[in-house]
Amino acid sequence: MKTQSQLLKGLNPEQRRAVLTTDGPVLVLAGAGTGKTRVITIRTVHLMNEGTAPENILLVTFTNKAAREMRERLSKLCGDKSKEVMCGTFHSFCIRLIREHHEKLGLPKSFGICDSSDQLSAIKAQLRELRIAETSVNPRAAQSRISLYKNSLMLPEDAFKEAEDDYDIIIARCYEKYQEYLRRSRVLDFDDFLLYTHELLRDNEDVRTQLEKQFKYVMIDEYQDTNTPQYEIIRAIVKNHRNICVVGDDDQSIYGWRGADIRKILGFEKDFPGAKKVYLGTNYRSTQEIIDAANMIIKNNSSRHEKELRSAYGPGESVAILRVEDEMHEASHICGDIRHQVSREQAHYRDFAILCRTAQQPRAFESELRSANIPYKLVGGQSFFDRKEVRDILSYLRVIDNPADETSFLRIVNTPPRGIGKSTVDKALAKATEQGAGAYAVFKDMHKENELPSAATKGFGKLSEALRTAYTSVQANDDLVSTLRKLVTDIAYHEEVARCYPDPDTAQVRWATVDELLNFAENYQRKNETADLNGFLQELMLEESDKDDDDNSNAVTLMTLHAAKGLEFRNVYLVGVEEGILPHKRSAVEGTIEEERRLMYVGVTRAQRLLLMTFCTARAKFGKLQGCHPSRFLFEMKGRTPPDDWVPASEV
DNA sequence: CAAAACTGCCTTTTT
């Protein structure tokens, strides 16, 4: 453990103030690159130095990655003591509480997790049952509305009360049915973790008091991303002692579209009267040119804490803007630039990042990077769990773990194809609704009573045998990996992959995904002595796949702005800085231009030394070539007004 | 019931 003076030595006065202000509510406004993580970890150690036991400190983050990083840094500062600090994501914290108090919430002791694509198919199923055509209600729109309701702590009944038209009523009905479905299937979605925890603390004063007694000091990272349920949970825990320290940057709030509420960080001093405010404004990442550009842009936002970043490094190269013909030229210019710099030994591939607004933009870059033979890694994009193979195998495991999980059952019932077609499934589903039973149970019944078509009889027999074998083996606490291997063989999944992808190379790539999943299981088994299936599934869903953590690989990073938050690169290319892309077309309609501006701000502040922004004069959109106009943010940055022939995003 | 042809959609993404 470091001593007090050692701890504080490397800190600037503002950081020191953030560390030393320990009691009561504290708001730390930590601009980009101002040493936020450092402040949180040192503050934690400082609390311990002052006599607070590590287990009395709660450190909440949003991502597992952030939690891990925090843990590592803490461990360097104070060794084994760091292990006793409660440090994790909101969701992992909530899941622990829900498991411990499940009976108070009327929940089963173990439950599955419904991710957003399961959520979408569940919602589609509810719409079908309500006989609502997908043409009149977009399932994705319903999904985000339901999630927004949950994020506002609104139950289905509240949604009914607030409904203003028929559409709202349909959504409310869908929400109601969706919740019934989740309960029936013994599954929780991500929002539910927060909602149930909130309910737990609201209705059980004993639990709340116990938590408040345990967590004498609470810190929250990335407070600008907090949503209402998270806020209420924390508020309940610190209700009396009010030792809450939140760290964040309102200028980097970019998750409003999924419920994060910037008003929480803007209104902290009102929510917690007497709060002390500390502003970290010294940026240790970028040159003054880059910081100036960022400041010029962000000051156009009206709802924010007044502040201005300054660079600790001083001047550097000027920020460049480049106009290119189209996205192909954009890609080839940047690739040429990277090659040029690397060949003159001015930089390594890993020093470069290409940042873009949308997930389809990387496409043009991928092909160009490949043909230029530049190593690159695409971060984010379609997640590991969205790949067909993973979803298939996982669905099998989820049915084995929880036979009530209907979404998963319906997915696997005819995957690989085993003669159980749509008509058979529909018949079973109708029966299931009628009897109020689960689809799997109904299928078993129909199989026993010989009510299935002959092909389906055979197919279902094989399926249920494979499931039963795996189930028995799980119950007997057999080795998880061998159970998994056996299952994959039993359902002839390798053959299925070969059948779906006649091209051997593609089949190979697809099968590699299954291998990767098996690796996950092996790792999990090694880490956990009691490697049970339910635990494995929960860890899988909760832990983002940390496979691309090969930081030492020397490759150019290609990613979206959302994925880039928290990272830094020597050279950054911010591409497609056009009206309609950044700001995105939809933001004009939805009135979220300020969030787009923050996205731009996040992008700019990723750069340490060199920043180049590009915009196209035309670009292929949905297969059609369309003219483009430079983003308003570029004009803001230069302090200029757009010319007369300029067209804003709302008219693109 | 499964493969082939066809249609319509299309921000961002972690837990």
Place this chain on the structure above:
DNA sequence: GGCAGTTTTG
């Protein structure tokens, strides 16, 4: 332009 979901065909 590309994918997923649906309809048509074998």
